[in-house]
Amino acid sequence: MNSDPSLPPKSSVKPWNDPRVRSAVFQILAILAVAWVGYSLFQNTLTNMASRGISTGFGFLDSSAGFGIVMSLIEYNESMSYGRTFFVGLANTLLVSGLGIIFATIVGFIVGVLRLSNNWLIARLALAYIEIFRNIPLLLQIFFWYFAVLGTLPSPRQSVSIGEVAFLNLRGIVLPKPIFEAGSGAVGIVLIIAIIISLAIARWAKRRQAATGQFFPVLPVSAALILGAPIIAYFALGSPIGWDVPALSGFNFRGGITVIPELGALLLALTLYTASFIAEIVRSGIISVSRGQTEAAAALGLPPRRVLRLVIVPQALRVIIPPLTSQYLNLTKNSSLATAIGYPDLVNVFMGTTLNQTGQAVEIVAITMAVYLTISLSISMLMNIYNRAVALKER
Amino acid sequence: MAVHQPLPDLPPPPSERGLWGWFRQNLFSTWYNSIASLVVGYLLIIWLGPVINWALISAVWTGEGTDDCRPGAACWIFIQQRLGFFLYGFYPAELRWRPNIVFVLFLITVVPQFFPRAPGRKWLALFGITGLPVLGFVLINGGFFGLDPVATSRWGGLMLTLILAYVGIIAALPIGVVLALGRRSEMPVIRGICVTFIEFWRAVPLITILFMASVMLPLFLPQGVSFDKLLRALIGITLFQSAYMAEVVRGGLQAIPKGQYEAAQALGFGYWRSMRLIILPQALKIVIPGIANTVISLFKDTTLVLIIGLFDLLGAVRSTLSDPAWRSVAAEGYLFVALCFWIFCFGMSRYSHNLEKKLDTGHKT
């Protein structure tokens, strides 16, 4: 390795010492090796499947599934196709990941800030939480919540009643279900209008502050608007939304919406586990903002609360967001552990029951991996764009 | 000439001193802090008291079976009764001295690594990544020098967890470094291959990989070729974590200022020499905390092998809990496993935290 890239290639340089030639040769060899390995794997698989009489292709997706799924966000029954089970599983995966991300972010930010509290007891408590939850395997936490905690809830007939409309038992939480009657659309429209007005107020307040320096309390006004307007509309229109209150009949509650305990346990475990990482990320993001920034802001006369919002948070976010996204990705991938407790996510339904009933392992695993790849690549791509925008420019 | 003689400092006021002062500063500095401290303290006492009483004070530690347990008290009898199974799985009892030797060697190799001034640390580390795995395999698997072979399907418990984690780590680090260098290579093809590889492994859940490795692998290979199930799980976990390792190392490479690369070139160093002597030593030093985090997550991920039917520590405890005789101690069982994992992971994270502090040359306050 004694080539010197800084010298221009001269006629005296032997071709095998010319870095450009070398690099071209390396790359061609690499392409050949990868192409050959890929081709062999592909060929092997095809030959093996043919010699073992396994049918190939995606035709199975249209045949009828014939098994029930405990929870589905989209309409599903046993007579629908295997293709449909894919979407049921996908929707459940997205549901638990989406909710997990929201809850984990909230809990993580709160704990991360509490971790920096000047109250010794609270800071220590936050630290204990972080150290406990992030150092125990997630699978174990899922088992713990599912079998050891939620397993101790009462049976349906001894349900814990919450104001006689919602019930908590071993089979989950049963909530009343809204029934939208005529006129309920108007309430929705009022809500949307309220949100638009709030956004407009925020823009106006910002512009006015930039121009005149006067401050307008955007947050309480918008909150009042978004919450208040639909409620007024709801009563003004004569309560157009009815409630289907669950009632005990036979073995279980009928009516209402049931949140199954598998979802609860998985969500609890995913939230608490991921939040412990997020809390650490938030904490290190906040302390990464140099103290001089706080002092400079104070010297400019900014009140402490706005120092946090205008000076520290924007700078901390630059540090926080990249690892935060990778936590979101992890959470999405970790939701596949659902299969251990039987929450019907993509891996449990599609790569579990559907794979087993059809035997089309290669196709199904390929589809499943493609889904996770798509989710992850889209998040990664957004992340890279963001990174490029905020990275410190080195000259 | 009168010498200016300052008076000695006055002691701080009593309210700022001693226990009371500490309380004032840390718990009751403002009215809302006081309320928060009181509420949290009260809740802690209310909850922790019964938990400690359940888990330690009134707990049952020794006995023959669940009949010796008392209601309202933790029952730790199963640990004593099933300890051999938790530690070794189905490994034959009369041959357990073999993994024991390996474990002692493992301790001798690893413990000095945490003390920078321990003598012979480098040689032990070299032994740890070369000799120990070979020796460990010979001893635990047998089949050489007249040792009875023990099939990998009989390995289990904490022993299996440690094997998976240790081998996974020493294999994932070099692969990760190579991938990271490839990702920053100037050759577009090499870069493309490495990016694809890394992004693929980072995107896919580990259990789908383990599923593929455990039941589908023969479909992709020519007929008659087969690997041991444990080895496959190991390869799956290693490749998965090496992608994460690669991203950690890449972070370190990116943090090295451009000047270092340029200085290496100016000295006439080729690519590999400049990487080996200048860039990697600095980059790896920066990312030691990141590597430690990857190690911790690898350690925790080993629990997933129970989904493909290997009995690691969690698998061994779960299999005990599925026995009707021990079903009533589920909470204790999970707590026991949690504690085992927690000790390892917490120790590791404390260590990396200390290193982080030591290596931190920044000037933040």
Place this chain on the structure above:
Amino acid sequence: MKKTLASISLATAGLLTLGMQAQAATLEDVQSAGELRCGVSTGLPGFSQPDSDGTWRGIDVDTCRAVAAAVLGNADAVEFVPLTAAERFTALQSGEIDMLSRNTTWTTVRDASLGLNFTGTNYYDGQGFLVKSELGVDSATQLDGASVCIQAGTTTELNLADYFRANGMEYEAIVFDTSEQSVSGFDNNRCDILTSDTSQLAALRTQLSDPSSAVVLPEIISKEPLGPVVRQGDDEWFNVVKWVLFLQINAEEYGVSMDNVDDMLSSDNPNVQRIVGTAGDMGDLLNLPADFGYQVISQVGNYGEMFERNVGPDTPIGLSRGVNALWTDGGILYAPPVR
């Protein structure tokens, strides 16, 4: 390490000699490996479960051991590969195991589209229900709206859907990976009913923390012939696995058992002679050693012994022969003759 290195170099060599595919010859593979890789359940009392020493026991396990005795002359030359229901077919298809003996129901779809062949039935079963006695249910038709614990990837999952739809009832299926998990789900009151093959229900009931808290309902809602499975396209191996089981059933019919098999070597009953290999050339025809029948019976026993030892009335499972009795005893066990 040697083995590992060997397989790695083999893999590389295999990739090199791409396209060179030998005909699937499982029998030769097993003989040259000196070991039979047999897929069994991760834990189902009476069928396949490791005991406290890690030794696998059960009727499915004995089916594997019988094949190993026939092919290799050693019933212990088996590597048991524990599989969940969801993994089993993929493992067999991919060649991960040589045969599957994991209480697997013989159905048209599985036989025709998975690239698999069922070699026979080692236990005739049917699907039933286990219900909490406190619910006061005495018939499966009263189960409308119940939550049902079930194991993933089984025919029971499909039968359940059919049965409830046919009777116009609703249900909620809670699907677990292994039968252990579905039992603990049932035990923890997550479901009202546990459904599975009736042979298993008795065994699973013993695993409850209070076995008297649950009852098995009288209805049997499906036919579940359970048997060993091999890959399609290897008729030689198919015949071996098929005839080992038939031979065990025939041995019971002609009274050849573990205890008397040595005496039977001198028997002059031609049927017995063909079973123990002193007459005829059954071994040759199946490409097995001539004494394979003797090895099977002396090491594993006949079908009846296999049944009694693992699931019979004297075991904790306590099943009676029922339909699994020989056809001469009023059951439906009828094996083609060894001749």
